[in-house]
Amino acid sequence: MPHYDHLCKKCKKSFAVEMKISEVDKKKVSCPECKSKDVTRQVTNQSFTSESINRYVWDKS
Numbered sequence: 001m002p003h004y005d006h007l008c009k010k011c012k013k014s015f016a017v018e019m020k021i022s023e024v025d026k027k028k029v030s031c032p033e034c035k036s037k038d039v040t041r042q043v044t045n046q047s048f049t050s051e052s053i054n055r056y057v058w059d060k061s
């Protein structure tokens with residue numbers, strides 16, 4: 001399962017969340033530090049590109 005890096009806007013903590021690709025846009029992620037839901041997914045990681053997601057799905061099928 002891929003890890004997704006997140007950054008809490010409230011306390012600026014960065015953390016990784018493990019989840020399925022199908023959950024990425026549905027799952028409510030909260031900060032492990034302050035429990036805030038005001039978190040952003042870091043898109044700098046190359047695993048976030050749609051190309052690699054497509055490749056990942058392809059590899060699993």
Ligand SMILES: [Zn+2]
Nearest residue numbers: 008011031034
């Ligand atoms: Zn936080």
